[in-house]
Amino acid sequence: MSEENKSLRLFNMPWQIFAVFAAIVLTATYMGVLPKGMIGAFPFMIVAGAVLNEIGNRCPIVNTYLGGGAIVIIFGMALLCYYHLIPDATVKIVTNFMKGEGFLDFYIAALICGSILGMNRDLLIRAAIRYLPAIIGGVVVALALAGLVGELTGYGAKQAILYIAVPIMGGGMGAGAVPLSKIFGETLAQKPEDIINIMIPAVALGNAMAIVAGGLLSKLGKSFPRFTGNGDLLITKGADDAIQTDEEFLKKRDAISLTVMGVGLLLATAFFAWGRIIAFFIPKIHSYAWMIISVAVVKALGILPQYYEICCYQWFQFIMKNLTATLLVGIGVAYTDLGQIVSAFSGQYLLLVGVTVFGAIIGSGIVGRLVGFYPIESAITAGLCMANMGGTGDVAVLSAAHRMELMPFAQISSRIGGAFMLILASMLLQII
Structure with missing residues (x-):
């Protein structure tokens, strides 16, 4: 056995130990005795997510250009559901949990909450x-080009902007396409799963094109x-001093504490409830957007103590x-219809994804x-x-x-930029 196989770990466990518990979970699944609720959903989703994530991260081309484990989990679970290889009872458990x-x-x-409050305030x-x-x-520029080409090709400017350009620029799956589908669904009175089936191919293809474009730039x-x-x-030397990270804050932030995480659980869910309260009075902007605005304001003004x-x-x-792969399993089962995705894919669709990425550059x-800024670094x-x-x-x-030294700015794009897209999407839905 190779050293790589000996060291293989799944869900932070040696693969042999993981396999024992996975066998228990899968036996319960196919015997039809998997418990209802989160006590059944969690073990099934964790096992499926860990296995498919490992496969995706080891597949050539997929792990380099197509998002690796994330894409394999979503489409792998969607494929299993499409061919009814997962018991209907388990599908219902996962769908209800999500x-x-x-x-x-x-x-x-x-x-x-964590991504914004965890950033250095300065x-x-x-x-x-x-x-x-x-x-x-x-x-x-990305949205404008997608709208223009969408109109010229007969796809429709509104459709191209909302269902292709916005999710591509939205920060990935968990922080982008998934919350966007919920925002769209609630605003347009449509099922989020119907919307995300159109968005997922755009996000995956946009990711692949962005990676290739990085090498070309x-x-x-x-x-x-x-x-x-x-x-x-x-471009101006010396300006980097304005954005140096606070080493003291980083040390405190990264010193893991179990009780600290418990407080974080309360605050995150309370901020979510606060977003719902504001949305009750101002419903034209989604509660996610209000939550993002509130957290960003709290961070910028230093309202919350650093602790x-x-x-x-x-x-x-x-x-x-621990739970990103688990979430992606739920997305694949509850939100992804493989038949609808295949029907949405076309050469026209590919063109619209391409012009969106080009517009972003x-x-x-x-x-x-x-x-x-230097144009190439800014474009990247x-x-x-x-x-x-x-x-x-x-x-x-x-x-x-x-x-790779540009990672702090890339993280701002993924975190703050992704949050900005959720707010923008809420506004665009009211305008368009």
Whole structure:
């Protein structure tokens, strides 16, 4: 047996031990005795997510260009459901856990709270002044190009903007397409699963194109050196001092505590409830958007003591690292109809995805230059890191572009930029 196989771990366990517990879960599943509720949904979703995630992360091409485990989990589960290889009773348990019992909202609340409150406050404020215009430039051009080409090709400008361009620029699956589908569904009185079936191919293809584009931009920088800082985003030297991270805060933030995570659980769910309260009085903007605005304001103004920010960040890290694959299983089962996805895919669809990614590059590159960024670095971080699939997409794009040092800015795109897209989507639905 090779060293790689000996060291194989699934869900942070040696594969042999994982296999024993997986066998128990799968036996209960196919015997029809899997418990209802989260006590049955969790073990099944964790086992399925861990296995499919490992497969996706080891598949050549898929792990490099198509999002790796995330895509394999979603489409793998959708395929199993499509061919009825999962018992109907288990499908109902997972679907009810995602929709009826609110696991999706639970995950999103942790994600929004922790990702924003866990950022350095100075970085959030100062980067917003320069960096957000670059993000907005990429988003505006991407949406405009998608709308124009959509209209010219007969797909429809509104359809192209809302169902292709917005999800591509929305920050991946868990923080983008999934909450977007809920926002669209509630606003348009449609089923979120019908909407996400159109969005998922766009997100996956957009991620693949963004990674390829990262490599091409790196080569472009070698041919035209005046457009690149070779990893430096800011043209003016010395401006980097404005966005240095707080080492003391990072040490406290990363010192894991079980009690701290418990406080984070309360705060994340309370912020979610607060978003629902505001949305009750101002329903035209979705509760997710109100939650994002509220958390960002609290962070920028320093309203919460640092301890509570750390609580939210650690809870978010626990949820993200342990339950992201679990969530994606639920998305594949409860929100993904393979038949509808296949019917939505076409050459026209591929073209619209391509012009969206191209628009993100052009818009963020031009606006980035105007605010003092090197165009190629701005296009990579404020453009492509908006068009990819969140954290894993950031790593893939920056790796392809040989600019891993830009990760802090890529994270702003994935976190703050993704949150901005949820707010923008709520507004666009009212306008369009």
